Amino acid sequence: MDNINEENIEELSAMDRNSESSRLVAPNNTTKTSYLNLVSNICALIFLGIIMFCCFKDGVTLFSFHPTLMSLGWVIIMTSAINAITPGDLATEWMPIRLRSARHWVLQVFGGIIILVGFLIILSNKIINDKPHFTTLHGKFGLAALIFMLSTMIGGIGALYSLKLKHYLAPIYTKLIHASVGMLSLCKRAAVATQHVNTYTEFNVNATIARWTS
Template sequence: MALHILMRIFGVFVVATVCFFSIYNGTTLFTLHPVLMSSGFLLLMSEAIVAFTSNSFVASNLKYNERLTLHWMLQLSAATLIGLAFFSIYSHKNNNNYDHFVTRHASLGLTTCLMLVGTMCGGIAARYSSAFRKKIKPALLKIIHSIVGVITYTMAIITFCLGIDSEWFRAQSGAKLVTILTYSTGILAILALIQPFLSILTKMRKVNNEN
């Protein structure tokens, strides 16, 4: 639970700081992008990831089906904010006749969003894995979903760090704060992923031993 509390502290710090420096000069379609994207990925998706772990003080006393419901509700909420963030920056560039997906941040961000869609589809397949029992073991399908989810979240973290390292955000916050936010985001990611990663390894060994 201590890891979850630390994760929340770092998450709230990073997101609150990004939100402040993004909109303190005014709210536009452009400034809404980092606000919505950081809230979706760093807060809600982080919570969705740890919902199945013993670190979660929110879900620690919940039954498996209740944790599952909490996971997909958080994931759906995160995807909604991320979708709105994508729409806001896309609309902003259209309105100003800017080219789309020309930076590393934008290209990786698009790939991450596509991966997110795939991850969510995989989550539906994992939820009803018994229906695919004849083609693939339910346990293996759930492991694949978890691995893709970890990869997607990692890509989101990298995309976010590229975003706050942009000239625009550096001008808003300063280089030192960008460095602090980058390290804080890295710590947040480690805290969110460490137990899911260990869980994947344990499940993989179990499936391997059953073969």
């Protein structure tokens, strides 16, 4: 009987550790550390550096901040937010699960704000120069990615409070929808990375460098 009770206690403890309302618990040490996220972060930093070089090489304009902020928000911060909850991530594997979750949504909010600022900058630049909006593939895909991003962030609130919403939708489905839409929005943005720099005529000769980097 004592053995059965001990097994039940251990099982309940494991369930409590994995629940949404759990306290800070130690990370899973059995997960093998992956260095791919580190490599992707290094590549992202190189990409951002070259984009900034192309934007500010010939001076500072309002437009210069649009590709810079978009690259920072999407390629650096949003990717880091996803990596924060990826098993084996070198930077966050040592963190308790609740801390990793907090890091994820804080980075998502921060990245979302930067992306919105970048969007408002290009919108203002179009208005100032009396240019049409969302006429290029880049503009259309960018707007779609922005809508997907906002939908993902709203879904993130549902995922954060999935247990409180369990009477309406099972937590596993809430998180699955959030993760699926999030990956779709990030892939949509990554899929048009070439158009992202290819349509920047202001880059002039530097556009070739940016395209190859992308």
